[in-house]
Every structure is written in C-alpha cells, then in structure tokens.
Amino acid sequence: MGNVTIGGDAPITVQSMTNTDTRNVAQTRAQINNLVKAGCEIIRVAVPDMEAAKALPQIKQGLGIPLVADIHFDYRLALASLEAGVEGLRINPGNIGGEDKVAAVVKEAKRKKVPIRIGVNAGSLEKDLAVGGAVTPEAMVQSALRHITMLEKMDFYDIKVSLKASDVPLMLEAYRLLAGRVDYPLHIGVTEAGTLFRGSIKSAVGIGILLWEGIGDTVRVSLTGDPVHEVSAAYEILKSLGLRQRGVEIISCPTCGRTQIDLITIAGEVEERLAALDEPLKVAVMGCVVNGPGEAKHADVGIAGGKGEGLIFRKGKVIRKVKEELLVEELIKEIDQIINGRNF
Numbered sequence: 001m002g003n004v005t006i007g008g009d010a011p012i013t014v015q016s017m018t019n020t021d022t023r024n025v026a027q028t029r030a031q032i033n034n035l036v037k038a039g040c041e042i043i044r045v046a047v048p049d050m051e052a053a054k055a056l057p058q059i060k061q062g063l064g065i066p067l068v069a070d071i072h073f074d075y076r077l078a079l080a081s082l083e084a085g086v087e088g089l090r091i092n093p094g095n096i097g098g099e100d101k102v103a104a105v106v107k108e109a110k111r112k113k114v115p116i117r118i119g120v121n122a123g124s125l126e127k128d129l130a131v132g133g134a135v136t137p138e139a140m141v142q143s144a145l146r147h148i149t150m151l152e153k154m155d156f157y158d159i160k161v162s163l164k165a166s167d168v169p170l171m172l173e174a175y176r177l178l179a180g181r182v183d184y185p186l187h188i189g190v191t192e193a194g195t196l197f198r199g200s201i202k203s204a205v206g207i208g209i210l211l212w213e214g215i216g217d218t219v220r221v222s223l224t225g226d227p228v229h230e231v232s233a234a235y236e237i238l239k240s241l242g243l244r245q246r247g248v249e250i251i252s253c254p255t256c257g258r259t260q261i262d263l264i265t266i267a268g269e270v271e272e273r274l275a276a277l278d279e280p281l282k283v284a285v286m287g288c289v290v291n292g293p294g295e296a297k298h299a300d301v302g303i304a305g306g307k308g309e310g311l312i313f314r315k316g317k318v319i320r321k322v323k324e325e326l327l328v329e330e331l332i333k334e335i336d337q338i339i340n341g342r343n344f
C-alpha cells in the first residue's frame with residue numbers, strides 16, 4: 001500500500017485512525033503529524049460525505065505515510081477518494097450498494113493499484129449470517145469470504161481482511177478460522193476495545209495472542225481517546241513479543257518493602273524524559289541496591305535505589321553512586337553518553 005508492504009515477511013505495521021472531523025484539514029493534519037511522530041505507519045480517515053472526500057488531497061499533501069479512506073454506504077465517496085489519490089480503501093462491499101457499484105470502485109482501485117480492505121465487523125454482520133442475532137466466528141468468516149469472492153470474481157486480489165469484534169474470544173476464533181482458509185494479509189484488532197486502560201489490556205490480549213500464533217500483518221489498537229495512545233499501545237504489544245523495536249524499553253521493578261527511595265515518581269520521570277527517544281536501549285529503574293543491578297543485568301543502563309541515594313550501572317556493572325535527587329539527571333547523562341551526545 002503506497003510505500004508500505006503489508007503481508008508476507010514484511011514487518012508488522014502499526015496503524016491508526018484520526019478522530020477529527022476529516023473536513024477540518026488543519027485539525028486532521030495536526031493529529032496525523034502527532035501520530036506519525038509516535039510511529040504510525042498507515043493512517044485512516046473517515047470519509048462520511050463529499051466534503052470530506054474533497055479535503056483528502058490537502059490532507060495528503062506532503063504526507064509520508066499511506067492514507068486510507070474509510071467508506072460506508074456510498075460508492076461515490078470511494079471513487080472520489082481514489083480520485084483524490086488515497087493509497088488504500090476500507091470498504092464493506094456488502095454495504096456500498098450492489099455489485100455494479102462495487103465493480104465501479106474495484107475497476108478504479110485496480111487501475112490505481114490501490115488495495116481494498118474488507119472490514120467485517122461483528123456489530124454489523126449481514127442479517128442472513130447472524131442467525132437469530134447471534135454472531136459466530138464462522139458467520140464472520142462467511143461474511144469475509146463472501147466479499148473476498150465478490151472481489152476475486154472481478155479479478156481483484158489486492159485485498160486485506162479484518163474480522164473485528166469487541167469480544168476477544170470471538171475475534172480470536174474468527175481470525176484463526178480465516179487464517180486457515182485464505183492467504184490474504186490480515187489487519188487485526190479488537191474493535192471498540194474501550195478507554196485507555198481497559199482498551200489497551202483487551203487489545204494486548206486479543207492482538208498479542210494472534211501475533212504469537214503468527215496471525216496478523218498490520219495492527220490497529222482501537223481506544224476511546226487520543227489515537228496517539230493507540231500507536232504507543234500497538235508498539236508495546238509488538239515490542240513485548242519481540243516483533244518490532246521502537247523507542248526505549250524501560251524495565252522497572254514493582255517496588256517492595258526494601259524500596260527506600262521514591263521509585264514510582266522516579267520511574268514516571270524517566271519514562272517521560274525518554275518518551276521522544278527512538279533508540280534501541282534498555283533502561284532499568286530498580287528500587288533496591290542489593291537486587292537491582294543483578295536483576296537488570298540485561299539492561300544497557302539503569303539505576304538502583306538505596307537510602308537517599310542510588311547507583312548508576314551499565315550492563316549490571318556499577319558505575320557510580322549518586323544522591324537520590326540527582327539520580328534521574330545522572331541517568332540521563334549516562335544515556336546521553338551512550339547515544340553519542342544526542343540532546344533530548
């Protein structure tokens with residue numbers, strides 16, 4: 001899609017969706033810029049009407065990552081988005097008004113080499129598939145296969161598929177079933193996952209299990225809030241499975257009865273100070289001098305607290321002792337030295 005490869009052995013990409021009014025170009029661009037800074041690799045915007053479609057060329061201007069138009073109900077919006085130069089389309093072929101309308105969109109997408117994501121959602125499954133209102137994993141897969149067949153019949157294969165549900169076991173089973181039946185790249189996520197805390201956990205469980213099973217090519221964490229958190233959460237999931245590397249990894253202990261410094265505040269401060277740093281660096285923030293350096297042997301650099309003071313260590317080796325109030329500053333100095341005097 002555009003300059004990004006999805007599927008096969010390509011790295012698993014992180015994507016997000018704006019929650020600004022797409023017609024407001026300045027706000028949408030500002031949000032996209034923040035998302036790109038956070039590491040977002042594909043961005044999707046809702047295109048609910050023609051005015052939104054008309055804003056796309058300006059939103060696209062100078063944008064370094066692929067822009068995906070999210071379309072429902074009106075195939076003309078898909079055509080206008082293609083005309084505007086988007087690199088991807090997300091449609092539900094079942095709800096954009098009959099096969100002739102789908103054919104018109106597919107023809108244009110093919111001409112412009114724009115992939116289409118078939119986005120099946122448990123909440124809006126076709127009535128004939130949700131028997132008695134019950135949505136099963138098989139019904140979701142059937143919906144996807146129906147749409148895939150429709151596009152394949154039109155000789156269109158640049159397809160991605162998603163099978164989202166807010167219920168984790170349901171989405172897990174649906175993705176597993178589909179992964180066994182088709183070879184198309186899968187966009188994975190738990191939809192309507194919730195607010196920052198609950199939504200991140202739910203997403204980590206759903207997305208994490210699939211990724212660990214080798215299922216999924218591109219990830220969207222969906223959270224109620226600033227989408228920048230979606231990108232950070234996605235990277236944490238990928239980093240914890242060793243699938244992507246981005247930014248500093250902070251290892252911090254939970255604190256215990258041995259802790260004699262204000263480690264919770266210190267860990268928060270370290271995380272904040274290093275947030276913008278994109279270096280493959282492991283930093284340990286440990287509460288106790290006895291266990292700290294040993295427990296964080298694999299960290300590149302770290303601190304271990306004592307009583308009103310702490311140790312700075314590198315790869316588990318103690319470098320020097322500093323006062324508690326200087327610990328963060330000294331740790332930053334050490335990191336600064338490691339990454340060749342870069343300022344942050």
Ligand code: SF4
Nearest residue numbers: 253255256259287288
């Ligand atoms: S590193 Fe020390 S202070 Fe932290 S949890 Fe372990 S024993 Fe407790």
